[in-house]
Amino acid sequence: MNDIPVPVPVSTPVYKKFEENNPEISLCIYEWHNQNECLEFRYVTERRGNEYKQVNLLVITEDDRSHYCIIKDLHKLVYNHSKHKGRKYLCRYCLHVYSSEIRYNEHLPKCKGLNNAPQRLQMPVKNKSIKAFYNYKCMQPNPYRIFWDLEMLT
Secondary structure (H helix, E strand, C coil): CCCCCCCCCCCHHHHHHHHHHCCCEEEEEEEEECCCCEEEEEEECCCCCCCCEEEEEEEEEECCEEEEEECCCHHHHCHHHCCCCCCCEECCCCCCEECCHHHHHHHHHHCCHHHHCCCCCCCCCCCCCCCCCCCHHHCCCCCCCCCCCHHHHC
16 A cells, blocks of 8 residues: 555545555445345446456455455356346446346446436336326327228128
8 A cells, every 4th residue: 555554444535545556456345235235335436448457346344344355257246136147247337237248338438437427216206107198299190091991891
């Protein structure tokens, strides 16, 4: 850490200082919570692109002790979290999971991550959750109409 005093528990400014001292590294740190079995961000880098060496760390905390583990393959970490047993592709910046590499690669250039534009889920309001089509004037007219006299067949 190049003679940087490291406070315990480690805070975000220490991670940023580490990245400043190591300009070739892109650092993301995740934390695992046992009670709700989910992966959460502790620190997400602002550095994007393949020119950086991507380092993903997992922090396991118990009481006042913490342990850092390197994550070699982030995709394998989420393998058992759904019924889909094929390869999963996890975005390291927003934790969105894709089952297709094509969709994952389409997502990466557009991903803003959690630092710039956090995602938000908005549930519908009760009694206003039914959608209906009312804008009939915007419909395109049918180019053809067919009329059939069914009495002719009998």
